[in-house]
Amino acid sequence: MKNYVKLFNFEMGRFLKGYLALVGFTVIVQVLGAVITSRSYTNKINEHVYHEGMAIDEFLSQFGDMSMYAIIHSLWIQGPILFCISVLLIYTLLIWYRDWFGKNTFIYRLLMLPTERMNIFFAKLTTIMVMVLSLVALQIMLLPVLNKLMGSLVPEAYFMNLSFKEMISGFNVLTILFPFSFSNFMIHYGLGLLAVSLIFTAILFERSFRLKGIVYGILYIALSLLILFSPVIMIAITETSYLYPLELFYFELILCVLVFVMSILTSRFLLNKKITV
Amino acid sequence: MELKFNNRDPVYRQVIQYFKIQIAKGTLEPGEEIPSRRELANKLKINPNTAQRAYKEMEEEGLIFTEGNLPSRVTKDKQVLRAVREELIMEATETFIQTMHAINVSLDEVVQRVTDNYQSHLEEGEKDDRS
Amino acid sequence: MIEVKNIKKNYGRKQVLKGVSFTANKGEITCLIGVNGVGKTTIMNAIMGLTPINSGEILIEGKQLDKTSYEKITFIPDAITMLPQMKISDAMAFMNDYYQCWNQKRANDMLKFFRLEKESRISELSKGNRAKVNLLLGLALDVDYVLMDEPFSGIDIFSREQIAEVFTSHLIENRGVIITTHEIHDIEHLIDKAVLLDDGVIIKEFNAEEVRENEGKSIVDVMREVFRV
Structure with missing residues (x-):
């Protein structure tokens, strides 16, 4: 600390x-x-x-x-x-x-x-x-x-x-x-934090595997976005929503936390085991 | 302290040889303090382990001695000191004779040459000293 | 002891280390010798956990490297690892901030020995002085092992002499030192052990004094034999 x-x-x-x-x-x-x-x-x-x-x-x-x-x-x-x-x-x-x-x-x-x-x-x-x-x-x-x-x-x-x-x-x-409300403020900057974290993970992929790492980084971000948008995509495909808007919101919130944690753990792994000077 | 090492003989041996010459010449007097291992390594730009090894060998040969925590000193043992001088002379003579023998120079000529050259070498040395 | 056990490393399809093994003892200077581009720096980086290896193992006092190892072993790369806008005093403060094993007194002694000015900016130093600061920052850490990558390359003769002097001083006494070089001349009489590296493999590992004593050969003689040049 x-x-x-x-x-x-x-x-x-x-x-x-x-x-x-x-x-x-x-x-x-x-x-x-x-x-x-x-x-x-x-x-x-x-x-x-x-x-x-x-x-x-x-x-x-x-x-x-x-x-x-x-x-x-x-x-x-x-x-x-x-x-x-x-x-x-x-x-x-x-x-x-x-x-x-x-x-x-x-x-x-x-x-x-x-x-x-x-x-x-x-x-x-x-x-x-x-x-x-x-x-x-x-x-x-x-x-x-x-x-x-x-x-x-x-x-x-x-x-x-x-x-x-x-x-x-x-x-x-x-x-x-x-944003006017505190919760909106948290959402906007929470998403900002998530975005920066994802970019960092992609950078660490590139720094670890160089040229190949660029591909890994892009795939990693794509995967993260896929997870984040999965409920929306599901709705679009099935054309029905099984969740109430508020439920959907909380579900998205959980997904955001999940993707953030994933990004931290992946970065940790790359920094400790794969990074190269 | 200036010492040019060759690359093919063990460095520790070259260090010992250097000490022997200093002792035979009298530059290092009996009982005189010598540098610590680290100082020597630093002065000669050699590995401290090598300096350590040289001192250990010299100690075993009785060339130097150490009392307690004091710095090492050159031995005062007359017999050892004489032996050092003897060894250096014998080594040089042996090499010289081998070379002469190899090109079939007779003993008479060798003696003659040595007498002549030794004299002129001394004179040159004096001239160098004066200038 | 540092044990490097059969390490392999690929860069893309090219294998730069093809199973390298050697050991380096505490209290000894071990020298990795090889022409440029045979993987000496990669070995150093691998020991320090600065680049991953594909297989093999590296042990420091029987343990794999972790964050606490950096208080026991340090690496001095061939270029200074501080920001150019920093003053020497800033760089020293930085080290003092993060390393428990930083020895401020020794750092000051070395400053004096190298005749460096604390308030000079790293970007304004000559190449030789930059190399000295680099050395200072590594050697002022009270670590058991010091790795140095080409400490003599590309600097003037007087700086080289000063740096060579460091090798015979108390600054490295009782430590284990690994240094790489492509030019043995400066340190021929300084090293204990030579490890000859060519094309990603160790071709010979020997004690310099033993080879001189038993075979009457210089390090360069041995190199000539094994590199077949």
Whole structure:
């Protein structure tokens, strides 16, 4: 356990600079988006209302009011989010492969540590999850701040204050990232954890058997997905459902846990018996 | 300590031979302290086990002695010291005679050559010392 | 004692180890000699559990390797195993963090001996100095066995001399050492036992002093005979 904590700290430290750059990039782009969008809107107010004497109501009916809606579906907000997601996805692979890169093969050191090798696995797994969750937390805190910022830049009569719930309603990447209920939150991030774990297992297959390992890895993921979707597939084939929706939900939950445990045990086996430097 | 090893004789033997020469020359005096096994290994860049073996053999031959935990010393036994010198001289003479004999050099010529060359070798040595 | 018993290893269809057996004793320097690509590094990796073998067995003091073994046996690969952005002090702290057998005093002594600066970054070190740090990180562990892969390859003569000096010092005394080399010259007088490897098999295993004494042959003489070059 002590070694797991040390390894987790170490893994966090290794990507800290890159991670802080991501955070910085997200904050800067989103704030910039809020400022630029507000500015161009107030310019419009200046032009039409103050110079041309347009009535506020007429202006609002023509151009609409200003709110977070204006940027939340734009690249200003979603761009950095998508960028962060892709960087973290790439880092999910890199967090393993970087240990094999170059002549300074750190994997030798890691595998020769007098500790359970699964500590390395769990340290990397939690590193990814913590980085994802803290970016989500950052975004949750940032959205109301942006709302306030826009409110201060746009005259009150033209601005519509939005609650957090209102901001992220509608179907987009945000509703996946910020589920409303706690149980949904657990489901989304539980599935995320499962996905990362499966990717890790596939990587370990590749690192153990190289070219052949890629095939094994893909087959392993396919098998896992087959298990996860088996109830749905059954329903599709038989065209009847023997389970009530809630039963189906619990059944899926059990399958998820099963697939996760399988992934952990397989990874453990590969790390202990099959991995090669 | 400078010692060039050849690769075909056991290293421990070469170490013993080196000590014998130092003793015969008087560089190592009777009763003088010698380096520890580890120091010797380090100085000569040889395996510590080999240094250990050399010391063990020398101890058995009575060339060196160790009292308790003290460092080993060169023997003070006059008889052993004389024998070392004797052995080195005999070995060299034997080799020399064998070579001479093999090319049919007569004893008279050998003696003549040795006398002449020994003298000039000494003079050269003196010159080297002065320069 | 480290016992390597009839190990076989395939890479794809190619068999790189075709039943390798030898032993390495504590307190002795055992040298695996063979040209490049005959499987020396693979043997080291296999002993350390860094690559699986297809058959055979490896025992360390009669036991199979597990996580606790890494407090008893260590491996110094031919390249440093720390991150390039680390300082030497970071690397030492890392070792201290995970290994109970890490000997900080000895690490500091070696730093001094190698005249290395604690605050230098690994990426900024010369090749020779990097090799020394690599050696330091392994040898400062109080382990019974040390494996070294080509400790002399690709570094300057002065670094080589310094490293050779390590072999005759208290740093490896009483330990079992296995080292690989394709160039026996630097260590001819340092090793106890030579294990000649060619094409995935051990062709001869002998004590260097015994062969000199009984047969009047140098290690290179024996190599010449068995490699038939």
